[in-house]
Amino acid sequence: MRAIFLSNPGKPSTYVFKDIPIPEPLPGHAVIQIKAFGLNHAEAHMRKGEWSEIHPISGVECVGIVHSCPGNEFAVGTKVAAIMGGLGRTIPGTYAEYTRAKVDNVVSIESDLSWENLAAIPESYATAWSALFRNLELEKDQKLLIRGGTSSLGQAAINLAVNAGAKVTATTRNLDRAAILKDLGVEEVILEGPELSKRLPYKSFDAVLDLVGNSVVMDSLEIVRRGGRVCIAGWLGGLAPIKDFNPLLQMPTGVHLSFFGSPHFGMPGIEVSDVPMQKIAEDVAKGRYKAKPAEVFRFEDITRAHEVLDQGNGTGKLVVKVSE
Secondary structure (H helix, E strand, O other): OEEEEEOOOOOHHHEEEEEOOOOOOOOOEEEEEEEEEEOOHHHHHHHOOOOOOOOOOOOOEEEEEEEEOOOOOOOOOOEEEEEOOOEOOOEOOOOEOEEEEEHHHEEEOOOOOOHHHHHOOHHHHHHHHHHHHHHOOOOOOOEEEEEOOOOHHHHHHHHHHHHOOOEEEEEEOOHHHHHHHHHOOOOEEEEOOOOHHHHOOOOOEEEEEEOOOOOOHHHHOOOEEEEEEEEEOOOOOOOOOOOOOOHHHHOOOOOEEEEOOHHHOOOOOOOHHHOOHHHHHHHHHHOOOOOOOOEEEEHHHHHHHHHHHHHOOOOOOEEEEOOO
16 A cells, blocks of 8 residues: 655655555454545644654544454444544554554444545544533533634534534634635634734633634633633644743633643543534535535645645645545
């Protein structure tokens, strides 16, 4: 099989193609013939050598068909999605024609969606769903602010939150993209920036999904009411830590702060099976969620795909199609 390897950390041109054997079956794992995979900012950080765990074969998600599964958790030929569980970090990832994933990180999806459309769903929607409905405990009619709304994760979160009956406001760094967010059902679009809390009515939100990350999280805490919730689930603002963070002195009273990290999928209590992936795929097929990839690339065009990822245009999910 062909696989894409990191040769040296750096620019997108670092990727090289190699022929290697198809992964051997292992108990507790499924070998998957990959049909398509989505791109993630984490993989750009891995490519640049900015991640603590990096496998030469990158990629944290995919969709495809089960090639082998010794424990029979999934029948051969089953359509599946695989998410995280060390993929691309501690074990070979999904930038390949086949991968081997832990069965706890694999879910079956029966769908007539094309492979490229299906590949736009797993990581973004699993992360968004978990952050919204597990960490933030979002309910109908609650006021939600999504910081970083035009990212692929942000758009997935908007789709899910709007369809759950929440009143959604979203931020973007470029108001030229406001129409994208409005089309998804956002009630108001606001220019992202520092001290956003000072431009909003005092503590006027029930919840904030913060995809910008550490650079604005202290500001996000000032946006929600007492008893409100803030969840960090992205780092569009960079990986630098919060400087001199002192919760006792800096956190507002009664505000809940949490983090959702998709690398933890598959761990006890954070099962991928908790996410209603089948229903999400069905809702995408019905048009309830606007989840088509922003751009689809051929497997051979991985360098160009990462060039577009680096540009950060923020118009949606980028997908690589591996085979028919």
